[in-house]
Amino acid sequence: MFWNNSAAPASEEPSRPEYAPAFSVVYVEEAAMEHPRTKAILSRLPRAEVIPCRNYREIFARPRQAPTRQKQSQALILAVSADAAIYDGAPVCQDFGNRHFYYTSCVMNCIFDCEYCYLQGMYPCGHIVVFVNLEDTFAALDAVLAEHEAYVCISYDTDLLALEPLLATTADWMHFAASRPGLTLELRTKCAAVPMLRALPALDNVILALTLSPESVIRAYEHHTPSLAARLAFASEALALGWPVRLCFDPMLAVPDAESVYRTMFETVADALPMSQIRDASVGVFRISGEYLRLMRRRRPCAVTYYPYVLTDNVYGYPEEIASRLLTVAREHLLQYFPEDRLFFWSGSEESETAR
Numbered sequence: 001m002f003w004n005n006s007a008a009p010a011s012e013e014p015s016r017p018e019y020a021p022a023f024s025v026v027y028v029e030e031a032a033m034e035h036p037r038t039k040a041i042l043s044r045l046p047r048a049e050v051i052p053c054r055n056y057r058e059i060f061a062r063p064r065q066a067p068t069r070q071k072q073s074q075a076l077i078l079a080v081s082a083d084a085a086i087y088d089g090a091p092v093c094q095d096f097g098n099r100h101f102y103y104t105s106c107v108m109n110c111i112f113d114c115e116y117c118y119l120q121g122m123y124p125c126g127h128i129v130v131f132v133n134l135e136d137t138f139a140a141l142d143a144v145l146a147e148h149e150a151y152v153c154i155s156y157d158t159d160l161l162a163l164e165p166l167l168a169t170t171a172d173w174m175h176f177a178a179s180r181p182g183l184t185l186e187l188r189t190k191c192a193a194v195p196m197l198r199a200l201p202a203l204d205n206v207i208l209a210l211t212l213s214p215e216s217v218i219r220a221y222e223h224h225t226p227s228l229a230a231r232l233a234f235a236s237e238a239l240a241l242g243w244p245v246r247l248c249f250d251p252m253l254a255v256p257d258a259e260s261v262y263r264t265m266f267e268t269v270a271d272a273l274p275m276s277q278i279r280d281a282s283v284g285v286f287r288i289s290g291e292y293l294r295l296m297r298r299r300r301p302c303a304v305t306y307y308p309y310v311l312t313d314n315v316y317g318y319p320e321e322i323a324s325r326l327l328t329v330a331r332e333h334l335l336q337y338f339p340e341d342r343l344f345f346w347s348g349s350e351e352s353e354t355a356r
């Protein structure tokens with residue numbers, strides 16, 4: 001069964017004007033107060049109310065919050081990460097053929113608001129946490145690099161590039177990566193700010209992974225994100241500037257008339273971009289863990305969360321026939337431009353949440 005909006009509870013999307021602007025309030029952990037990155041971020045928010053706190057969890061981990069409402073007026077929480085951890089990518093996560101696959105979570109939560117985003121099931125709060133002690137993450141990563149090369153996703157639980165005007169941490173990551181030939185970074189984004197791209201260096205070891213969706217999906221479910229046309233212009237500029245570019249068609253959604261909608265999108269993408277210059281592409285259908293979906297249904301009842309998914313090994317996904325039809329459309333189009341070894345497919349059965 002493809003999408004049936006009438007079966008789902010209406011999504012309650014409050015209109016923005018009744019809310020204070022994003023980042024009107026900044027909570028700052030005592031330990032982060034004197035950090036240079038804290039001061040730099042606060043200098044970009046001169047009118048924000050700054051509220052000290054002892055630990056970011058006092059704000060972020062409070063029970064009975066309303067993350068969907070909080071996203072309408074996000075606060076910023078500046079904190080110091082106690083462990084500055086580099087996490088192992090789970091064996092079933094998409095590693096793009098890299099043996100030593102890691103991810104970091106230096107920022108938690110996102111400025112965009114996609115209805116299918118797993119962060120709504122993962123975090124109890126809609127505000128954004130930034131761990132300002134990035135230098136500790138770099139030190140941890142240098143210890144890893146002393147042993148072997150590493151492939152690190154730095155924009156998993158957020159959209160780091162979309163926050164760059166405020167945080168400037170992508171530039172720090174790129175400065176770090178420029179002198180670490182054994183390191184490859186993946187920077188995943190739905191951002192389309194071309195001037196920002198021009199202000200960053202293009203590096204062979206930093207992959208710009210751009211998530212693309214049909215325009216109708218963007219308008220209906222990826223709130224506050226750039227249009228498909230803007231994302232394609234951004235991709236085109238990135239290629240011209242010499243960035244390694246990955247295209248991510250993930251998650252594909254079983255929207256009404258999905259096969260036709262996605263066919264049209266793949267044709268639009270191929271018309272807009274020099275496909276031979278794209279490094280690789282990934283494709284996946286929507287999937288989500290049972291626990292996250294339970295929380296998402298409570299926090300955001302909508303067509304995405306109330307689809308009658310099939311549960312397999314505690315992962316909810318589309319019925320096999322639906323997933324297969326969506327992936328077939330993608331395969332038919334993308335095999336015209338990519339050899340098999342540069343296409344990475346995910347069906348609905350793997351244990352991995354859909355974020356981007």
Ligand code: SF4
Nearest residue numbers: 110112114117355356
């Ligand atoms: S899916 Fe990605 S872009 Fe959308 S809200 Fe989640 S992290 Fe942000």
